Amino acid sequence: MSYIVAVRTLCEFTARRGDLDLRFTPAPSAAEGITGHAAVAGRRDSGYETEITLSGVYRGLTVRGRADGYDAGRNRLEEIKTYRGDLDRMRANHRALHWAQVLIYGHLLCDARGLAALDVALVYFDIVKQKETLLTERHTAAALRAFFEDQCERFIAWAEREDAHRAARNAWLANLKFPYGTFRSGQRELSVAVYRAARDGHTLLAQAPTGIGKTLGTIFPLLKACAENHIDRIFFLTAKTPGRALAFDAIDALARASNDEENDEDRAPGDAAVGSVRNTSTSPREYAGDGTHDGDVPHTPRGFPLRVLELVARDKACEHPDNSCDGESCPLARGFYDRIAAARDTALHTTTRLSRDAVRTAALAHDVCPYYLAQELARWCDVVIGDYNYYYDGGALLYALTQLNQWRVAVLVDEAHNLPDRTRRMYTAALDQHAFKAARRAAPAALRKPFDRLNREWNALTREHTQRYEVLAAVPARMHAALQNLTGAITDQLAEAPVGAHDTLLRFYFDALHFMSLVEQFGDHSLCDVTLAASSAAHDASAKAMTSLCVRNVIPSPFLKPRHAAARTTVMFSGTLGPQHYYRDTLGLPESTGWLDVEGPFRAEQLAVHIAAHVSTRWRDREASLAPIVELIARQYAARRGNYLGFLSSFDYLQRVVALLREQHPQVPVWTQEPGMDEAARDAFVARFRTSTHGVGFAVLGGAFAEGIDLAGEQLIGAFVATLGLPQVNDVNEQMRRAMQAQFGNGYDYVYLYPGLQKVVQAAGRVIRTEHDAGVVHLIDDRYRRAEVRRLLPRWWRVQ
DSSP: OOEEEEHHHHHHHHSOOSOOOOOOOOOOOHHHHHHHHHHHHHTSOTTOEEEEEEEEEETTEEEEEEEEEEETTTTEEEEEEEEOSOGGGSOHHHHHHHHHHHHHHHHHHHHHHTOSEEEEEEEEEETTTTEEEEEEEEEEHHHHHHHHHHHHHHHHHHHHHHHHHHHHHHHHHHTOOOSSSSOOTTHHHHHHHHHHHHHHTOEEEEEOOTTSOHHHHHHHHHHHHHHTTSOSEEEEEESSHHHHHHHHHHHHHHHHHHHHHHHOTTOOTTTTGGGSTTTTTOOHHHHHTSOOOOSOOOOOOSSOOOOEEEOOOHHHHOSOTTSOSSTTTOTTTTTHHHHHHHHHHHHHHHOSEEOHHHHHHHHHHTTOOHHHHHHHHTTTOSEEEEETHHHHSTTOHHHHHHHHHTOOEEEEETTGGGHHHHHHHHTOEEEEHHHHHHHHHHSOGGGHHHHHHHHHHHHHHHHHOOSSEEEESSSOHHHHHHHHHHHHHHHHHHHHOOSOOOHHHHHHHHHHHHHHHHHHTOSTTEEEEEEEEOOTTTTOTTOOOEEEEEEEESOOHHHHHHHHHHSSEEEEEESOOOSHHHHHHHHTOOTTOEEEEOOOSOOGGGEEEEEETTOOOSGGGHHHHHHHHHHHHHHHHHHSOSEEEEEESSHHHHHHHHHHHHHHOTTSOEEEOOTTOOHHHHHHHHHHHHHOSSEEEEEETTSTTSSSOOOOGGGOOEEEEOSOOOOOOOHHHHHHHHHHHHHHSOHHIIIIIHHHHHHHHHHHTTSOOSTTOOEEEEEESGGGGSHHHHTTSOTTOOBO
16 A cells, blocks of 8 residues: 555544534634744744654555644644634644644654654644643653554555555546547547646646537546546536536546446457547557557456545535534534544445535435535545635635645636636625624624724725725725724634624624735735715715725736646636637736647538627617617527527616517517526526427526537527627726736726627537537627627637
8 A cells, every 4th residue: 555644634534523513713814823833933942943844654654744843952842723712612622633633743753853752742822812821741752653553543444445446446547438439529639638738737728619528528638647647636617507517427428438348248359449548549648649559458447436526515515504513503513523434434435426416315324414524525536526616715625635635636627718707706805884884783892992993994984985986005004904903803702702693793704804815915916996885775865875895806816826836737628718818817827838729520501600780789779779689580580490599788688678579579489587596497497498499598698598508409509699798887897907908908808808709609609519500690789890809709600
């Protein structure tokens, strides 16, 4: 066996006991933790060592980590933990975990330096009172070794299974078959580029047309890279739920192809093997470009050894949404750590397709929380499928695990044209004065003074900035100080009385913490703006004005660069990733990022693209546009009955077009997207195309039905796009345009044109899904005739 584990991971695996308890208790920030560690080290003698790298091996298991500090004069190894509040309230399972960590480090230090005995200490440092609490134990090297070996023994049984799993997985992947006889046009080119990116540790932007099988064409080569130990695991990240299903479908297809190959024992060596890696010219060595083949490949094990996990949002996985996450409130949190090992074993040995439902079944069989079981399983799975936020958000789980365990990961970003906007939202925070007033009313008397101080500063800000929208150079210093004072006071209050805080107060507090974290990272990648809120008493002249203060991200690049650096390879793919410099600039991709623009399998004669240049869909021309849009739709429907999709820029515009169509052409069946549709309603909207042979469904451009749905053949034969998709011209977007102009000299295109046309091409891409489809797209607006717009349309389109 050869397995590497971090000290923290080992101890979390072997030493955690008791309840899951996620009641909020204020903890020091990362910056405060660093400061606290430095303060403790500063109080030690001059020979005090910090951040000591240690490692040790037991029966093939390598344990490694960094000890906080060692005082050679006292022969004392210290593990420093910063905290707030009453130390006696620290949960026993946390204290046990801390002792396990320092004892493991103690053995590693004794072993490295030949020490016969050692004092090991937990140093709890109160960052508010700057006070140390020192808990010390004396241990012989033999006792520390015994503890270390006991923890390793507990882990090794699991590690040996993990090692066997890795060997079986790699053997299976080495002989993995492409599930179809041949690659689609462009799909092999994509796979080659993705494999090389993983092999060489590079980042890749891949623009590939809708319908060539991008999901399978990217997952397949990364699995081959896993087999050759270029990467350890794959994170498949998607913006929307349908992308997760496509990833599962691709992996299921690979599994079926492999099992079919195994089960057909009578097949001659060359029969139907065109789907194999070798016979489709897709072996890893051919990806490398040398044209050779592998030698003997280990026999592919029967079954499906690839562990594939789906991560879903907490609100979708929670079984008891009205209960808090602690053992006193939720039965699935009570004794969670005592049962998690059995639940993990059940999940991993019952099925390897760990979908949301499969995880839930395993969790409930052992009375543990499905959401937190999934988070535990993320440590042990080969492919993890989830939303962008699991890797790119400020507190992202998968990014944290990657750093902690030093994994070599491949981050696969599906429909990556969504990433700039999504990550902007992740790194934007706003504070609303209405919410502040509500929190102030809900706050206990002990917080009155810091609330009053911030209230005075906020009122002064509102009086000073009377325009509807204004940009500030930074958060005003006095307000910043008052907000810091308030968050500190709330933190101390919660540390003393962590239970019973009002939800309104907690919501504002968490918003404020997020806001303050972004203030600390403020730079020219973001804006600080103040917006005058619409008064709840608009007709009351005496009503006081209210504002919201926002740290608004414009360029996500500085926040994302560390994420790219932590991954072995990042592959971003979409049907609309041009122009490439837009994504390199906004997402902070490395200079070495590769670019691939795949020629698709589709022919110009499959899609008739018409421009309705006599119509303007600009805001001022909306009323005049209704009749010509309706007439065009009715005329096309009469010429060829079938299913169509109509895209408008807003629900109001959509409803006006639909109302006129129903009035003037009642023979045309119509169904519409509605605001706030739940998952069942969205499924019903799409199902209408599969059960009906003719009609027009209407949706908002950029919404749930403009991408990620697959309606092949006669299910959809045409689309009408009555907009350029340009974001609304408003104060915020105009300020973003100015910021982009200052950074890149191309502000209008970066804020308006590129995002708008991406939506258009994505929506139109619903029509042609296979090489056998045929259909029509009507682009309704005179601006589609402009050269700068036409350049952003797919090259294979023949615009008429």
